[in-house]
Amino acid sequence: MVPVEYYIILSAILFSIGVAGVVFRRNPLVIFMSIELMLNAANLAIVAFSSVLNSFSGQIFVFFVIAVAAAEVAVGLALIVEIFKTKHTIDVDQLNSMKG
Amino acid sequence: MTLSYTEFEVIGPYALLTIWACILLLIDLFIPRGQKWVTALLSAVGLAVTLGFTLTQVGLEREGFNKMVVVDGFSTFINALLLVSGLLGVALAYGYVKRMGLERGEYYTLLLFSVTGMMLMAQAADLIVVFLALELLSIPLYVLAAFNRPKTESEEAGLKYFLLGAFATGFVVYGTALVFGATGHTNLSSIVAYASTGTSGLLLTIGAALILVGFGFKVAAVPFHMWTPDVYQGAPSAVTAFMSSGAKIAGFAALLRVFSTAFPTLAAYMTDILWALAAVTMILGNFIAISQTNIKRLLAYSSIAHAGYILMAFVPYGNPEVRNVSIAAGLFYLVAYAVTNFGAWGVVIALEKAENKGLEIADYAGLGRKYPALAAAMTVFMLSLIGFPPTLGMVGKFYLFRAVLTGGYVWLAIIGVLTSLVSAYYYLRVVVTMYMKDGEPVTERETWLSITTGATAILTVVVSLAPQSLFSWAKDALLKLF
Numbered sequence: 001m002v003p004v005e006y007y008i009i010l011s012a013i014l015f016s017i018g019v020a021g022v023v024f025r026r027n028p029l030v031i032f033m034s035i036e037l038m039l040n041a042a043n044l045a046i047v048a049f050s051s052v053l054n055s056f057s058g059q060i061f062v063f064f065v066i067a068v069a070a071a072e073v074a075v076g077l078a079l080i081v082e083i084f085k086t087k088h089t090i091d092v093d094q095l096n097s098m099k100g
Numbered sequence: 101m102t103l104s105y106t107e108f109e110v111i112g113p114y115a116l117l118t119i120w121a122c123i124l125l126l127i128d129l130f131i132p133r134g135q136k137w138v139t140a141l142l143s144a145v146g147l148a149v150t151l152g153f154t155l156t157q158v159g160l161e162r163e164g165f166n167k168m169v170v171v172d173g174f175s176t177f178i179n180a181l182l183l184v185s186g187l188l189g190v191a192l193a194y195g196y197v198k199r200m201g202l203e204r205g206e207y208y209t210l211l212l213f214s215v216t217g218m219m220l221m222a223q224a225a226d227l228i229v230v231f232l233a234l235e236l237l238s239i240p241l242y243v244l245a246a247f248n249r250p251k252t253e254s255e256e257a258g259l260k261y262f263l264l265g266a267f268a269t270g271f272v273v274y275g276t277a278l279v280f281g282a283t284g285h286t287n288l289s290s291i292v293a294y295a296s297t298g299t300s301g302l303l304l305t306i307g308a309a310l311i312l313v314g315f316g317f318k319v320a321a322v323p324f325h326m327w328t329p330d331v332y333q334g335a336p337s338a339v340t341a342f343m344s345s346g347a348k349i350a351g352f353a354a355l356l357r358v359f360s361t362a363f364p365t366l367a368a369y370m371t372d373i374l375w376a377l378a379a380v381t382m383i384l385g386n387f388i389a390i391s392q393t394n395i396k397r398l399l400a401y402s403s404i405a406h407a408g409y410i411l412m413a414f415v416p417y418g419n420p421e422v423r424n425v426s427i428a429a430g431l432f433y434l435v436a437y438a439v440t441n442f443g444a445w446g447v448v449i450a451l452e453k454a455e456n457k458g459l460e461i462a463d464y465a466g467l468g469r470k471y472p473a474l475a476a477a478m479t480v481f482m483l484s485l486i487g488f489p490p491t492l493g494m495v496g497k498f499y500l501f502r503a504v505l506t507g508g509y510v511w512l513a514i515i516g517v518l519t520s521l522v523s524a525y526y527y528l529r530v531v532v533t534m535y536m537k538d539g540e541p542v543t544e545r546e547t548w549l550s551i552t553t554g555a556t557a558i559l560t561v562v563v564s565l566a567p568q569s570l571f572s573w574a575k576d577a578l579l580k581l582f
Contacts, residue, residue, distance in 0.1 A: 008281070015274050022267050031263055038270030042277040049281035057286055061228050065273055068235045072266055075242050079259045086250045092263075095256045098330045098397075 110164030195546030257334025268317030275310030367418020381408030465539030
């Protein structure tokens with residue numbers, strides 16, 4: 001069996017990639033994918049921990065996270081589509097109508 | 101496991117409002133366009149009935165659903181405050197959405213769903229529920245922020261709020277994962293039982309820190325504040341009024357519940373971090389606000405600065421001697437901020453015109469001569485935000501600084517006082533513009549808007565004259581928390 005530390009290290013790496021993606025990428029879709037990566041990194045960690053701890057509450061938490069992430073996708077993509085219809089671009093650097 | 105009525109009593113007000121919001125979503129389909137005041141009225145009725153139900157639960161202490169949710173003095177206090185915020189949010193929106201051409205029924209339903217999320221946040225006793233509540237309150241707010249589509253500013257506000265909000269959620273979820281790994285529990289009381297055995301360590305600390313980062317975003321604390329000015333400026337003003345008060349109350353409620361119940365053993369690390377967060381938030385928020393010319397942006401930075409003041413109250417959370425008074429001071433300040441903030445946004449809404457006109461501070465010139473009552477109300481709100489007597493803001497700051505000094509954080513109190521002095525400059529600039537400069541401002545007269553602004557102004561002054569009962573209610577609310 002693969003030791004739990006490996007899963008946690010992998011999930012930490014995935015989480016860091018996700019954070020870096022949010023900070024450095026300029027396309028909202030890619031930023032959004034990076035956020036999903038962060039959530040899935042957390043899911044991986046939770047599932048690994050709960051299989052070690054023999055606990056079900058962790059597994060259930062993962063279902064909640066997946067369901068809520070789907071709800072977030074619905075709202076997020078709708079917002080991105082709306083912005084594209086108005087501005088014909090979704091680059092976050094172009095979203096600068098407010099200053100101060 | 102069987103469910104009994106007593107289980108449902110725990111989530112009674114919350115369940116009532118959720119069901120009401122779902123029904124309203126359906127009823128709204130049958131209400132013709134142009135008659136959406138019915139939806140507004142029905143949502144206000146739902147909030148008022150829920151408020152009544154919540155107030156009957158004062159003194160009730162119970163856990164339910166396998167300790168996933170609790171009802172106690174703290175949750176009742178916060179829920180009552182949130183429901184009042186919801187009512188004020190509906191009152192401010194009522195005329196505004198009509199005037200701005202936003203009168204769609206889902207506005208009120210989304211607002212109700214957001215309030216349910218905030219209420220669940222105050223009642224959550226398990227990190228899973230904290231996460232669910234966080235999303236339930238945030239997702240409707242993302243939509244509401246973008247409600248003025250296809251106006252570019254509003255859509256941008258929605259997308260920015262969404263991206264940063266989802267980013268923050270990622271931190272909360274990963275923090276929860278690590279806490280779960282360190283302790284084997286997601287339940288707050290089980291976490292503390294495990295953590296106090298001293299076998300946890302690095303993993304738990306990192307997890308708690310990540311959760312703090314996530315909530316730092318939600319309450320707009322520096323350095324997690326960069327979304328705030330754009331979102332508050334771009335979102336429709338009525339939404340911003342509700343969001344800046346409601347989301348802050350709920351965020352602080354969760355922060356308080358999670359940290360005081362689950363992580364008191366980490367206080368040694370967390371106190372320093374919270375100290376620094378509070379100090380940086382107060383300094384940066386107030387100093388950047390000085391250069392603002394747009395009133396919505398000014399209030400956004402003011403909101404950041406106030407997050408810093410409220411964070412001050414949490415600094416001594418691990419010190420059993422002062423934490424009760426200190427956190428009660430924080431709760432009191434939340435009430436003071438919510439009331440004042442709604443009032444100030446009410447004045448902003450009264451002066452706002454279509455196409456983002458009437459939002460510069462210069463547009464307030466001459467308000468004192470032409471609309472003395474409105475100008476007087478705005479003066480009260482500005483003084484309260486500074487912390488000048490006789491207003492709620494002053495009493496709130498007095499309690500806060502006193503609690504922080506009792507805790508022995510002299511420098512934090514000094515920073516608080518000095519930044520309040522700095523804030524006087526930009527708040528008073530609004531007052532000076534209203535009374536000393538000539539102009540021809542045009543305001544909108546709407547019954548509910550006037551009532552809200554007037555009532556919050558009167559409350560701000562009157563409650564400050566006899567604040568003791570509110571403060572002792574806040575203190576009693578905390579008794580069972582520790």
